[in-house]
Amino acid sequence: MKFDTVIIGSGLAGLASGIRLAEAGKSCAIVSSGQSSLYFSSGSMDFLTRLPDGREVTHPLSALSELFRQAPNHPYSRIGEKNVVSLVYQAEKLIRESGLVMTGSASQNHYRVTPIGHQRMTWLSPARVPVRELERPFWWENVVVIGIAGFLDFHPGIVASALQRQGVKASAQEMHLPFLDKLRDNASEFRSVNIAHLLDRPENLPLIAEEISRLAQGHDAVFLPACIGLETDSIVEALQILVKKPIYLLPTLPPSLLGMRIYQALREQFRHLGGVMMVGDTVNGVEMADNHITGLYTRNHGDIPLRASHVILATGSFFSNGLKTTLDRVYEPLLDLDLLAYSAREQWTRKNVFAAQPYLKFGVTTDEYLRPLKSGQVVENLYAAGAVLGGYDPLAEGCGSGVSLLSALFVAEQIITGKRSTKQRIPEIA
Numbered sequence: 001m002k003f004d005t006v007i008i009g010s011g012l013a014g015l016a017s018g019i020r021l022a023e024a025g026k027s028c029a030i031v032s033s034g035q036s037s038l039y040f041s042s043g044s045m046d047f048l049t050r051l052p053d054g055r056e057v058t059h060p061l062s063a064l065s066e067l068f069r070q071a072p073n074h075p076y077s078r079i080g081e082k083n084v085v086s087l088v089y090q091a092e093k094l095i096r097e098s099g100l101v102m103t104g105s106a107s108q109n110h111y112r113v114t115p116i117g118h119q120r121m122t123w124l125s126p127a128r129v130p131v132r133e134l135e136r137p138f139w140w141e142n143v144v145v146i147g148i149a150g151f152l153d154f155h156p157g158i159v160a161s162a163l164q165r166q167g168v169k170a171s172a173q174e175m176h177l178p179f180l181d182k183l184r185d186n187a188s189e190f191r192s193v194n195i196a197h198l199l200d201r202p203e204n205l206p207l208i209a210e211e212i213s214r215l216a217q218g219h220d221a222v223f224l225p226a227c228i229g230l231e232t233d234s235i236v237e238a239l240q241i242l243v244k245k246p247i248y249l250l251p252t253l254p255p256s257l258l259g260m261r262i263y264q265a266l267r268e269q270f271r272h273l274g275g276v277m278m279v280g281d282t283v284n285g286v287e288m289a290d291n292h293i294t295g296l297y298t299r300n301h302g303d304i305p306l307r308a309s310h311v312i313l314a315t316g317s318f319f320s321n322g323l324k325t326t327l328d329r330v331y332e333p334l335l336d337l338d339l340l341a342y343s344a345r346e347q348w349t350r351k352n353v354f355a356a357q358p359y360l361k362f363g364v365t366t367d368e369y370l371r372p373l374k375s376g377q378v379v380e381n382l383y384a385a386g387a388v389l390g391g392y393d394p395l396a397e398g399c400g401s402g403v404s405l406l407s408a409l410f411v412a413e414q415i416i417t418g419k420r421s422t423k424q425r426i427p428e429i430a
């Protein structure tokens with residue numbers, strides 16, 4: 001099987017690069033082992049909320065030059081300011097064109113309400129997530145947070161008390177819906193996705209609306225756990241019309257419906273543009289000659305290699321097995337690529353679990369076109385995108401989705417325009 005580009009991994013990075021390449025008319029396949037971190041994400045996308053020195057960032061685009069000064073190995077620094085600025089708007093466009101309705105902009109972060117009622121800064125949030133602009137108060141005055149009786153992955157009382165501490169009038173309620181009883185027999189079945197399968201049934205809508213209307217009397221907005229609207233938002237829209245009050249969704253513990261919706265929308269857009277998805281398959285062998293990848297072997301295709309002019313490594317970080325460790329070694333499992341990582345085990349972590357952890361910055365090292373190095377040499381037709389890249393901390397710097405989307409679009413652009421660079425060695429992180 002021959003493609004122009006084979007992408008390994010179907011997280012945010014793999015899908016975004018696939019969409020851009022397919023849109024440009026390139027034949028493209030994505031091979032993906034399984035669920036990506038989108039299934040565990042809040043659904044909100046971070047671009048940059050803190051500098052490496054800990055200072056808060058409210059206006060990400062204005063903070064780029066300081067980021068580049070502090071973190072020359074950060075993927076945004078590799079990509080360069082002019083490219084970051086144009087790619088961030090391209091990313092917002094890609095999201096919109098994939099049918100996702102998100103609020104926010106890279107010129108100014110906003111706050112989203114977290115699953116425990118706190119506020120966290122971010123770049124883009126699904127339109128159903130309660131948010132507030134930087135200098136503005138929440139617009140609602142009297143919120144009811146409604147949980148689902150027996151659902152342990154969301155606690156309305158915790159959310160309501162946190163909102164009250166922030167000056168919002170809020171109360172907690174629980175809805176009792178008899179048609180959910182069949183799930184209650186088994187606690188492991190009583191999870192967001194299974195609940196959504198039942199809440200999404202049109203015949204259940206009047207009952208849900210009646211229960212929410214009863215509990216929401218005297219309140220001006222309703223917060224629900226994101227257990228409704230698995231495929232589309234239309235069921236929540238219909239519910240809102242019946243309840244006659246704005247309805248917002250808060251992320252739950254995984255699986256996260258808000259993240260899954262992003263995955264589904266991007267996957268459909270990729271397929272719609274002619275991309276080939278090989279889900280449930282794993283790249284387990286790479287054939288190389290003269291610093292080029294000449295074939296990829298997968299579990300399902302056995303000894304029939306996938307051939308491609310270009311390969312994108314979008315395998316994620318430790319969470320998705322894009323990076324692995326033994327007790328004393330960090331490594332990239334497919335090609336044993338060069339890493340930005342500390343070799344001494346005691347430098348991987350800090351004792352204070354709340355401190356930024358050095359291992360989160362580990363990842364592959366690249367040239368300025370995001371082509372990884374192997375034993376100091378650029379792999380000429382391989383590009384890296386997303387969480388497999390080193391040099392940044394998605395958690396402490398609040399930049400996980402931004403790096404995935406922008407690096408994906410950046411490497412797609414290299415492939416589309418056919419740029420090549422001289423070989424370059426990047427030093428270990430300080």
Ligand SMILES: Cc1cc2nc3c(=O)[nH]c(=O)nc-3n(C[C@H](O)[C@H](O)[C@H](O)COP(=O)(O)OP(=O)(O)OC[C@H]3O[C@@H](n4cnc5c(N)ncnc54)[C@H](O)[C@@H]3O)c2cc1C
Pocket residue numbers: 008009010011012013014031032033034035036037038040041042043044045046047281282283284314315316317319320321322334385386387388394399400401402404
């Ligand atoms: C639990 C969790 C929650 C997060 N929540 C947020 C959030 O709310 N907001 C935010 O901005 N950022 C969040 N992040 C940061 C996150 O890293 C990025 O936002 C982004 O989604 C990462 O996308 P990715 O495509 O680079 O990697 P991943 O999402 O990790 O995807 C990698 C994919 O590669 C596949 N893969 C790996 N090896 C192979 C192989 N050999 N063959 C085939 N396929 C392979 C995996 O199965 C997976 O599908 C979160 C990260 C984690 C781990």
